[in-house]
Amino acid sequence: MKVLVSVKRVVDFNVKVRVKADGTGVETANVKMSMNPFDEIAVEEAVRLKEAGVVTEIVVVSAGVQACQETLRTALAIGADRAILVETEAELQPLAVAKLLQAVCAKESPQLVILGKQAIDDDCNQTGQMLAALLGWPQATFASKVKIADGRAQVTREVDGGLETLSLRLPAIVTTDLRLNEPRYVTLPNIMKAKKKTLETLKPEALGVDVKPRLATLKVVEPAKRKAGIKVPDAKALVDKLRNEAKVI
Amino acid sequence: MAVLVLAEHDHQTVRKATLNAVAAAQKIGGEVHVLVAGHNAGAAAKAAAQIAGVAKVLHADAAQLGESLAENVAALLVSLAKGYSHLLAPSTSTGKDVMPRAAALLDVQQISDIVAVESPDTFVRPIYAGNALATVKSSDAIKAITVRTTGFDAVAATGGSAPVESVAAPADSGLSAFVSREVQKSERPELTSARIVVSGGRGMGSGENFKLLEPLADQLNAAMGASRAAVDAGFVPNDWQVGQTGKIVAPELYVAIGISGAIQHLAGMKDSRVIVAINKDEEAPIFQVADYGIVGDLFQVVPQVIEELKK
Numbered sequence: 268m269k270v271l272v273s274v275k276r277v278v279d280f281n282v283k284v285r286v287k288a289d290g291t292g293v294e295t296a297n298v299k300m301s302m303n304p305f306d307e308i309a310v311e312e313a314v315r316l317k318e319a320g321v322v323t324e325i326v327v328v329s330a331g332v333q334a335c336q337e338t339l340r341t342a343l344a345i346g347a348d349r350a351i352l353v354e355t356e357a358e359l360q361p362l363a364v365a366k367l368l369q370a371v372c373a374k375e376s377p378q379l380v381i382l383g384k385q386a387i388d389d390d391c392n393q394t395g396q397m398l399a400a401l402l403g404w405p406q407a408t409f410a411s412k413v414k415i416a417d418g419r420a421q422v423t424r425e426v427d428g429g430l431e432t433l434s435l436r437l438p439a440i441v442t443t444d445l446r447l448n449e450p451r452y453v454t455l456p457n458i459m460k461a462k463k464k465t466l467e468t469l470k471p472e473a474l475g476v477d478v479k480p481r482l483a484t485l486k487v488v489e490p491a492k493r494k495a496g497i498k499v500p501d502a503k504a505l506v507d508k509l510r511n512e513a514k515v516i
Numbered sequence: 517m518a519v520l521v522l523a524e525h526d527h528q529t530v531r532k533a534t535l536n537a538v539a540a541a542q543k544i545g546g547e548v549h550v551l552v553a554g555h556n557a558g559a560a561a562k563a564a565a566q567i568a569g570v571a572k573v574l575h576a577d578a579a580q581l582g583e584s585l586a587e588n589v590a591a592l593l594v595s596l597a598k599g600y601s602h603l604l605a606p607s608t609s610t611g612k613d614v615m616p617r618a619a620a621l622l623d624v625q626q627i628s629d630i631v632a633v634e635s636p637d638t639f640v641r642p643i644y645a646g647n648a649l650a651t652v653k654s655s656d657a658i659k660a661i662t663v664r665t666t667g668f669d670a671v672a673a674t675g676g677s678a679p680v681e682s683v684a685a686p687a688d689s690g691l692s693a694f695v696s697r698e699v700q701k702s703e704r705p706e707l708t709s710a711r712i713v714v715s716g717g718r719g720m721g722s723g724e725n726f727k728l729l730e731p732l733a734d735q736l737n738a739a740m741g742a743s744r745a746a747v748d749a750g751f752v753p754n755d756w757q758v759g760q761t762g763k764i765v766a767p768e769l770y771v772a773i774g775i776s777g778a779i780q781h782l783a784g785m786k787d788s789r790v791i792v793a794i795n796k797d798e799e800a801p802i803f804q805v806a807d808y809g810i811v812g813d814l815f816q817v818v819p820q821v822i823e824e825l826k827k
Binding site for chain 2: 280390392393411446484486498502
């Protein structure tokens with residue numbers, strides 16, 4: 268069984284982002300970039316399925332600028348077999364990415380596509396669901412457990428108030444939540460091996476996809492800063508403040 | 517122009533998140549309709565009809581809608597979309613699951629997690645874990661939107677008397693099937709709608725130690741939450757998680773205990789009205805957003821706070 272995993276290059280989760288002075292976006296020049304953490308979980312899950320003998324090939328896909336090659340190489344070092352970059356300088360919104368992935372799925376015919384539930388830059392949480400819609404496939408979002416058996420995927424999902432388990436007909440879409448797994452550290456020998464793996468580059472035009480954004484960003488601002496309050500010496504003072512000053516209890 | 521809001525419900529009652537989404541719909545303008553999709557959810561449809569400012573309730577009743585499977589609910593939304601300028605859902609796990617699927621079927625780019633309405637086509641939404649606010653304008657004919665519930669004050673649950681109209685549900689997609697659900701049973705208020713939230717972080721040290729917070733939550737009638745660090749460490753279940761990748765809360769009082777205040781956690785609670793932090797590290801970033809902070813060992817301070825509250 269072939270599995271496809273999509274990965275996004277984002278500002279590293281440890282970077283404190285700064286809004287640009289001209290209000291057009293956030294500063295991304297000279298900022299550390301990494302693989303979106305949820306996508307790392309997606310790659311790890313695919314590798315575990317391969318190690319368990321369920322999956323035979325892992326194809327990892329990214330869409331974006333040339334530098335996304337680094338992100339793909341990281342995925343190859345975790346254990347993906349080959350990579351595809353849909354290269355474009357254009358701003359990509361989730362619907363466009365879903366259409367690009369749909370076109371790649373048409374070429375690759377995977378039985379399972381695993382995506383991160385959300386990218387930590389635009390926080391959209393859309394691409395997996397959109398891809399499922401475009402392909403007419405079932406979806407299981409926010410997965411914390413994935414089991415493949417008898418042509419179906421049994422997926423436990425993190426939902427408000429608890430857990431829910433669904434059974435999906437394959438081919439299917441799964442998006443990852445935090446507790447699905449803990450991604451392994453990439454070792455130097457695997458980084459070296461990853462350099463020899465195939466990385467194919469495609470263009471959106473060649474896939475016949477119009478990636479024109481539907482949303483125009485008019486401005487980006489910093490949120491209002493919350494003022495730091497006061498330190499109180501002890502529990503008695505705290506409860507007094509909450510009762511008599513904040514009047515919240 | 518009319519706005520259709522997908523109701524979040526448990527078949528008997530309408531969840532509060534729906535009231536926040538209706539508030540966002542009213543800011544957009546035009547008639548507000550509410551869609552109750554379920555199986556034997558007549559009581560929820562009746563409850564939706566009483567929401568203040570709702571002009572009509574659409575009630576789709578079918579076995580295949582009973583478990584809110586995204587494939588079936590999205591197909592229903594798409595079948596109704598033609599009459600609407602906007603489709604809204606609260607940013608709950610169901611709303612986030614269903615709406616993007618519907619948006620893609622309609623070939624529109626969803627606008628996720630809006631916190632303000634500037635005009636019928638322009639909205640404000642947080643990006644980068646709330647470290648920036650983007651104002652975006654949609655060029656799509658139908659706007660598919662999820663609503664961050666903390667961004668809009670809930671409308672009144674009663675006072676309205678909208679007619680309830682039955683609508684047909686598309687056939688079961690057959691693509692997915694519900695297997696089981698494990699619901700965390702709790703006597704406490706629900707995390708996202710609680711007036712007071714008591715949260716623990718990595719500083720709690722273990723899942724066992726979270727028991728220390730229970731009498732505090734009891735005393736305050738609070739919901740219990742946790743930071744991602746505490747969830748990752750396996751101290752508590754993931755649905756306790758407050759933050760960018762968990763729940764977004766904005767209670768009257770948020771008590772952060774043993775939580776350092778990583779950006780990703782602040783993203784989930786910084787709109788709370790009053791924030792209290794108890795942490796032994798004086799330099800912890802949580803103190804930069806806390807109204808009241810105590811620097812000290814939580815294992816000593818928390819029992820003292822409980823004692824003071826009893827007085």
